[in-house]
Amino acid sequence: MGYRVTPGLHRQIAKFGGGDVTSCMNCGNCTVTCSQSMDSGGFPRRIIHLLQVGHREKLEESLEPWLCYYCGECSDTCPRDANPGEMMMAARRYLTSRYDWTGLGKRFYTSATWEVAAVFLVGLFVVALFALFHGPVVTDRVELNTFAPVKWVEIGDWIVGGTLGLILLANASRMVRFVMRPEKGRKIPLSLLFGEWRTFVANLALQKKWRECEGKKTRWLKHLFLVSGYVTMIVLVEIFLRDFQTDEIHPVYHPTRLFGYYATAVLLYVTGDFLVERLRKRGPIHKFTEASDWIFLILLFLAALTGILVHGFRLAGLPLATYTTYVIHLAVVASFLIVQVPYGKWAHMLYRPLAVYLAAVKQKAKESSGRMEEAA
Structure with a gap:
């Protein structure tokens, strides 16, 4: 072509x-x-x-x-x-x-003003929703689910998660279309497409190919923990929210508390470490930092920090501090998800394993085609 x-x-x-x-x-x-x-x-x-x-x-x-x-x-x-x-x-x-089919990704990557404005607009929208539609404010004790009914928060989670998932799938399909464009006219067997699913899963979960890089594996390990913490928190919020956001104080050994503490600790430590390394320009990867890099790390750090503060204020029996911090927490989380998941560095979590998978499929298809030509 x-x-x-x-x-x-x-x-x-x-x-x-x-x-x-x-x-x-x-x-x-x-x-x-x-x-x-x-x-x-x-x-x-x-x-x-x-x-x-x-x-x-x-x-x-x-x-x-x-x-x-x-x-x-x-x-x-x-x-x-x-x-x-x-x-x-x-x-x-x-x-x-x-x-990205929306064109927003280019705006955010090439203009810090656009990205910062988007973060603040999303955050202000969340704050406005709570200002207009929050439930009764109980001040003699903490009743978070009265102030922010969990069923409505859960519906909001599903709407945002579903919308972002559809945008990501659309973007991924464009990636596949671009990458497979040279293969137009060559039939790739479905058995080959499905046969490499393990490659995708292994690199999605463990970024297995990264380990082939020479040198220390510290950075790979940090990213692995970061992803595990993020996925743990997503599972808690999207699937087990009714156990996670509850006015009942679970014992410290309760699974939602243990997994929540793990996710928070990992997110705070790893993002904090990455922020320090970028400030000190330690290592070649941290010598050059774009606005999108700072925004990604700062939002993720603040999401974890405000989340654990909500938990702490709730345990301490501080109603107003709990409600206020909860609104700030959701504003930060919504800004992070809507701005970063489809358009920012978070999308690398999908594109990298998909690229490894497509590379394996193309290589196997090439080898299969070569064998068929030799047989002919």
Whole structure:
């Protein structure tokens, strides 16, 4: 198929944090040092070249940006200090905006004003809802479910979760369509598509391919704990909310309290650690921080912090503090979910394992096609 060139693509990428891609002279040092490049056609060099010459459609079809886990070795050893790792990060941001059918992803990634405004608007909307429709304010004791009936909060959870899920699925389908575009005309057996489901699940749950990167596994482990904490909290809120948000004080060994404490501790520790590392610019991945990176971490940290404060005020028997902090907590959580899940770094949780899965499917299809041609 023919490809059109997009003049100025490198300038567009710069808006996503990629720096000056023309500083790369394609020496290939980054490809040699990358432990992931062996089975993916030589990235990051190939991706940087696509950015330089303006091959937007080929970039959309590429999986390599999602197979890079930004260990930073390529940036550390680049003889021209071109920061190829950051260019790959910018390519991921750009691709996220291309998958997004609403156009909001591009706005949020290229304009801090847009993203901050969206966060505040969503938060203010939640506060306004409580100001207008909250239940009776009981002040002689804590009755959170009287102030915010759990059934209405639960319905709100389902509406937001369902809407975001549909947006993510639509974005993921666009990703699949872009990536599989070169395979048009080649029949891929359903047995092959379903046969690689373990690859998707393993990388969704454990980011298994990340472990192939050389060096310490500390960052992988932190991300694993972060995801486990986030998923635990989602399960508690979406499935067990009636046990989680209750006026009955459960014993400390109750499952909802234990899992809630685990999720909160993990979210606070890991996001706090990431914030400190970015402030200190520790390691190549933290040398360059875009507004979207700060907003993601700050919102996630505040969501966990306000959540545990609600719990603490409730145990202490402080009604007004509990209700006020609860409203702030939901405002932060709603802002995080609506702004970050479909459009921000949270979406990487879906796109990365999907990319590994699609890479495996394409490789198996290529091998199968080769065997059929040889047999013919």
